[in-house]
Amino acid sequence: MSVLIGHASISEKGTTEGEKGDSTGKEVCTRTWYSKPWSYMAIHPDADVRERHARAVEKACANDNIGYGQPDRNTLNTRAKEMEYDLSKIKSKCNCDCSSLQNVAAVASGAQGVNYGSNGWTTSTMRAALEKAGYKIITGKTYLSSSAYCVRGAIYVKPGSHTVCGLTNGSKASQTLSKAGAGFSGASGSGAYYPAFDSGSIVDGLVGIGEDSSKEMRAAIAAANGISGYTGTYDQNVKLCDLARQGKLKRPGASSGSTPAGPAEGSGYQVGDVYTLQSNMKVRTGPGTGYRMKSHSELTADGREHDKDKNGCLDAGTRVTCIAVEASGDQTWIECPSGWICARDGGTVYVE
Numbered sequence: 307m308s309v310l311i312g313h314a315s316i317s318e319k320g321t322t323e324g325e326k327g328d329s330t331g332k333e334v335c336t337r338t339w340y341s342k343p344w345s346y347m348a349i350h351p352d353a354d355v356r357e358r359h360a361r362a363v364e365k366a367c368a369n370d371n372i373g374y375g376q377p378d379r380n381t382l383n384t385r386a387k388e389m390e391y392d393l394s395k396i397k398s399k400c401n402c403d404c405s406s407l408q409n410v411a412a413v414a415s416g417a418q419g420v421n422y423g424s425n426g427w428t429t430s431t432m433r434a435a436l437e438k439a440g441y442k443i444i445t446g447k448t449y450l451s452s453s454a455y456c457v458r459g460a461i462y463v464k465p466g467s468h469t470v471c472g473l474t475n476g477s478k479a480s481q482t483l484s485k486a487g488a489g490f491s492g493a494s495g496s497g498a499y500y501p502a503f504d505s506g507s508i509v510d511g512l513v514g515i516g517e518d519s520s521k522e523m524r525a526a527i528a529a530a531n532g533i534s535g536y537t538g539t540y541d542q543n544v545k546l547c548d549l550a551r552q553g554k555l556k557r558p559g560a561s562s563g564s565t566p567a568g569p570a571e572g573s574g575y576q577v578g579d580v581y582t583l584q585s586n587m588k589v590r591t592g593p594g595t596g597y598r599m600k601s602h603s604e605l606t607a608d609g610r611e612h613d614k615d616k617n618g619c620l621d622a623g624t625r626v627t628c629i630a631v632e633a634s635g636d637q638t639w640i641e642c643p644s645g646w647i648c649a650r651d652g653g654t655v656y657v658e
């Protein structure tokens with residue numbers, strides 16, 4: 307299978323200026339991975355953010371209302387903001403260039419600390435913005451010169467020239483994530499159970515949390531969860547997805563005495579109490595990073611009033627009422643009317 311990237315490439319005229327919209331189908335498009343050569347790769351530590359970034363780029367590549375043009379490169383962000391950064395919903399023709407597309411996709415991903423500003427990123431300013439937002443920068447030639455090390459959702463950049471987004475995990479993507487450092491091996495960590503994720507596909511779900519989704523690994527996961535003779539049938543995959551949705555999908559090699567996430571007794575958070583967000587916080591559909599982040603439109607009316615950027619994150623200082631508490635590894639999650647928020651991650655407290 308080819309390793310793919312997505313990018314804003316060139317206008318219908320073969321220049322940096324063009325009419326709004328993609329009239330050739332190749333202005334904003336996917337193609338096989340290539341080396342520019344790249345100067346660095348930027349990887350966000352949250353596998354969920356990487357997945358949403360990749361999906362945003364894919365939506366842009368599939369929407370012929372989005373074309374290439376540097377003079378009006380900011381019109382994509384204008385249209386995206388109107389559609390709450392769902393790029394598939396853009397119906398008015400607009401343009402972007404390579405860096406403004408990646409900036410819009412990063413905003414759509416919900417990465418904290420990312421915004422578009424008045425003129426968006428350029429390939430020369432991206433690195434500082436990415437580092438400030440917590441992305442890991444990889445400059446090793448080994449990881450930049452071969453598609454095998456591509457990570458889905460990673461941003462490749464050559465300053466003053468071009469930037470693209472990886473859309474396929476290469477055969478050695480896990481080595482790239484390991485190179486990125488602690489916390490970058492995926493959102494899953496090393497507990498006995500995978501973090502809960504809500505997906506209709508076990509392959510997509512595992513990829514979304516940065517885990518190996520090969521058939522060999524799925525067979526090992528199935529065996530660890532009491533499913534013998536795994537061949538990838540519909541019923542077998544449904545069972546795995548059901549366990550994952552409940553946060554009860556056991557890792558291969560996990561001890562039989564280990565337990566999945568459950569109610570966070572003794573966490574200090576009480577149902578019915580009101581708490582204050584200490585940072586801008588993502589809102590998810592369930593208690594764990596494996597659950598998808600909610601969009602602005604999915605928040606309650608009160609929640610939307612406290613999401614000034616309209617990116618699905620509740621603003622710092624927002625007061626929320628706790629209606630449920632759950633533990634997931636070292637994390638404590640609370641549910642408020644708009645959805646689930648990480649209240650505490652190890653020694654870091656986000657909700658007081």
